[in-house]
Amino acid sequence: MPTNTNYAKLSVGTKALILSKLYYSVLSKSLENLDIERYYSILFFLNEHNGCNQQCICNNLAIDKTAMVKVIDHLIKVGFVDRNVNPDDRREHFIVLTKKGQKQTAEIVKSFHAIDAEIFSSVSKEDQATFNKVLCQLSSKLKELPATDLFFNYKKTGRKKKSAVSDKV
């Protein structure tokens, strides 16, 4: 590693965050000719789960549902998806890629795959398998640990308020 002389000392959470920043920075560059400049992971997910509801995207990508509303609003505005009420459960809204959305999402999927292929090219198959296995194990472990209710939407009556930092200044 040419940089980050003490990278090894960082927590795995921080290393993962840095990796994702570097990754999306490269991805954005590679897709700057598209009609959309973000939400790539959501479109990637929709490519595999076209027609799922909003909560499904939130659960799988660890995104808050109120943020998801704005994302879908934007994707509708640029003509990438439609939002259709499920007739069998009218609470749910299906998110469906449009023709245009499908076409551009194909490019996004290609970019994701190309970057993955490129950065894994010098890693042995065995190490790739181990890496992916451990990555998956870590996420699963973290889900079992006590966390804020950010991704799990548990009802918390009388939940503790965070102490205001401004009180101390």
Added chain:
Amino acid sequence: MPTNTNYAKLSVGTKALILSKLYYSVLSKSLENLDIERYYSILFFLNEHNGCNQQCICNNLAIDKTAMVKVIDHLIKVGFVDRNVNPDDRREHFIVLTKKGQKQTAEIVKSFHAIDAEIFSSVSKEDQATFNKVLCQLSSKLKELPATDLFFNYKKTGRKKKSAVSDKV
């Protein structure tokens, strides 16, 4: 409950982002009794590099320098760090943990280590080593990857290679 039925299909960048979100959720929960609610990774870094300048933190944690100004302003406001001009190069500002900052940062470091220990507890030493090695390789590769030079993008040739941001520390 989120199921991530197709987690395996996500790109490594997306998986890393999800891991970091889960990680910081758990970390925040474990540190909710502290006087600060975020910037844990920066304090963790300062614990090892007390007295470094702002650019050094930016380089090592992949944070924009204009964002860093606000972060340091906040850390000063809550009394965690001081910002001291380097007399030998008056452009540089050294960031130094205060007594209070040191004390609370010790808790933060403990939490980081505890979470890492916990989630890696069921992973063999060999797999841990492989995982960390690959994680490091991937970040390294991404930094070297010329953003506009991806092979799938045949139409856009003749672009000048943009050198990766210099993070030398």
Added chain:
DNA sequence: ATAAAATAGTTGACAAATGTAACTATTATT
């Protein structure tokens, strides 16, 4: 059958993160 609870999604307010351009001050290069 009806009331209560849970689920899916929305809204509005606000804080924080992100990105960009222009800027000062200082030091290094030519």
Added chain:
DNA sequence: AATAATAGTTACATTTGTCAACTATTTTAT
């Protein structure tokens, strides 16, 4: 001395994260 480079700052716009409160619908419990 002029120019470039570096470290940091400011101002601004946009996106994202967070929270409480809300509607609508469906499920569960009584």
